[in-house]
Amino acid sequence: ELRYAYPLHLGVTEAGDGDEGRIKSAMGIGALLEDGLGDTIRVSLTEDPVNEVPVGFAIVKKYNDRLLVKGDKGHLPVKHVVEHEMRSRLYELLPFEPFGYSRRSSSQIDGAGHPVGGDALPGVETMAKTSLFDPDGLAREITARLAPDKPEDAIRSEYVGVAVGSVEDLPPLSRALDALGELRSKVVISTADTALVEKLLPLSGRVRLDIVEGEALSTSFIEALHDNEAVVEFCFIHEKASENVPAEVLVRLASKLHAKGMRRVMLSILSREPLYAVRKLALELKKAAIDYPLVVRYRRREGERFGVLIESAVQTGTLFCDGIGDVLALDTLLSPSDEISLGFNILQAARIRMSKTEFISCPGCGRTYFELEKATALIKQRVSHLKGLKIGIMGCIVNGPGEMADADFGYVGSGKGRISLYVGKECVEENLPEAEALERLIELIRENGKWVDPV
Missing domain, CATH: 3.20.20.20 (Dihydropteroate synthase-like)
Structure with missing residues (x-):
């Protein structure tokens, strides 16, 4: 819209950890790289930052290899779905909605x-x-x-x-x-x-x-x-x-x-x-x-x-x-x-089929005053059977509440060894001792009718 070709930085924040975090990162970043968008990327996992490096290199390798082959013309658009004579037409001719989500209609x-x-x-x-x-x-x-x-x-x-x-x-x-x-x-x-x-x-x-x-x-x-x-x-x-x-x-x-x-x-x-x-x-x-x-x-x-x-x-x-x-x-x-x-x-x-609990967790930073990776593992151990529930686990209140805005419940660091709990976007418990926070989170899930006992 601005008609300026500023470099674009891509990243999936709060991707979480394990296979799920790597898959979310690859999908979010790779989808844009496939369309020719993106100049730098950032992978954010709730793990040791060293683990993020190979994920980032694995995601960009294909596209960097393509640039090496194409040389100075690597920035030119690749002719894939939209033929040259169609580029001036409206996006309704695309097989998907580029600015929002709608599922393809099928019988x-x-x-x-x-x-x-x-x-x-x-x-x-x-x-x-x-x-x-x-x-x-x-x-x-x-x-x-x-x-x-x-x-x-x-x-x-x-x-x-x-x-x-x-x-x-x-x-x-x-x-x-x-x-x-x-x-x-x-x-x-x-x-x-x-x-x-x-x-x-x-x-x-x-x-x-x-x-x-x-x-x-x-x-x-x-x-x-x-x-x-x-x-x-x-x-x-x-x-x-x-x-x-x-x-x-x-x-x-x-x-x-x-x-x-x-x-x-x-x-x-x-x-x-x-x-x-x-x-x-x-x-x-x-x-x-x-x-x-x-x-x-x-x-x-x-x-x-x-x-x-x-x-x-x-x-x-x-x-x-x-x-x-x-x-x-x-x-x-x-x-x-x-x-x-x-x-x-x-x-x-892709948020099209929720088969287990969805965890939205940040990578942590200097503002995180509790053991984020350990807390994430403990929370997963207790609530991972709650199919479709979205739980945000954030290291601090600076970015946490905004970046977990679509979570059903939130577990957010609020100080050294202190945790605040959220239901949706509302903070309902402030500055709880970390030792009590997980049990209180489970109580909140029960009180809101979202708890089921594990099989």
């Missing part, structure tokens, strides 16, 4: 007992790693990921993917599915072989057809398709083509399916960097007035755990912050528990 379908699309909460899908030729082991892994004995709102994989390559895979697949019983409806069977699709449709709740670059689907195959059994997902495997190609292929296909009356259809793009390709897909679907639900897929099967957390948070979390996505599907080298937690952490950081 709601039944996804194996879970509603998908519409105003339903986004689901989480992970990929099974056990070989099909160990059907009993595969069934055990799928059951462990789905965790059917846990409460309905527990953190667990809601869908599990299984890849099928040829007709020889069908007997062991059937054996694994038979062992699962009713849970088979939550299995997503993927294949690139169109000849197998008809055989797979009766077997599970969703069948994913992988569309390989350079290969076309026959007219007879499309005409024979139906959605009377499983939901059908069409997934473009994006490798070397530009970001425009997956959208062009999928929208052309979606138009044909929409015209023949198929409603139980989902679309996705499988890529290590799905952000721009999925934005382009959402844009073209909007222009075509097609509202099929979208699966946001991310696959990376190599590298360190830390790199997977950062990259997946930027590539998928940005889309959910844009309001794009109805299911988050991850296929990584992480352990099942880490992969499932990553999915829910990304959705929570």
Whole structure:
């Protein structure tokens, strides 16, 4: 607005600690860096400041590498979603609202007992790693990921993917599915072989057809398709083509399916960097007035755990912050528990699905006169089971009340060994001894009807 190209400093304040803090930082900063915004960054974790340094370098590495390649022209905008001739048009042509949040409108379908699309909460899908030729082991892994004995709102994989390559895979697949019983409806069977699709449709709740670059689907195959059994997902495997190609292929296909009356259809793009390709897909679907639900897929099967957390948070979390996505599907080298937690952490950081307590905690500074990291750990230990509750933990009153303004309850340092407690934006207890503050915080949560006993 000011028409001055001042350098921009980016940071996510009060990100917290652990994986959650790193994911929030990567999403908030990385989303802007992906759009070409930002010159310096600051990572703020409720940890030793030394721990912030590798997170910062990991977030900026991709963009610094890009500048090294582009040299003096590194500042020029990258042509991704918005074509040159569209830049003068209004932002309504974008696939998302750039100055606020609104979720992409999609039709709601039944996804194996879970509603998908519409105003339903986004689901989480992970990929099974056990070989099909160990059907009993595969069934055990799928059951462990789905965790059917846990409460309905527990953190667990809601869908599990299984890849099928040829007709020889069908007997062991059937054996694994038979062992699962009713849970088979939550299995997503993927294949690139169109000849197998008809055989797979009766077997599970969703069948994913992988569309390989350079290969076309026959007219007879499309005409024979139906959605009377499983939901059908069409997934473009994006490798070397530009970001425009997956959208062009999928929208052309979606138009044909929409015209023949198929409603139980989902679309996705499988890529290590799905952000721009999925934005382009959402844009073209909007222009075509097609509202099929979208699966946001991310696959990376190599590298360190830390790199997977950062990259997946930027590539998928940005889309959910844009309001794009109805299911988050991850296929990584992480352990099942880490992969499932990553999915829910990304959705929570995007504030689209709250699956546990949200902690808003600062990194501390010279004005902090209590052990912030220790206090944060103790508070988490006592109240982390309160799903959806937002608790601010701030080192001092200078920035604390303002930066935790959307918290339900606040725990704020007010002097040496002294704590003030907040309900919303109101300070209700001042200068409590630190030794008493945590118990009083729990009492306040009880008094306000927000407490439930841990299971």
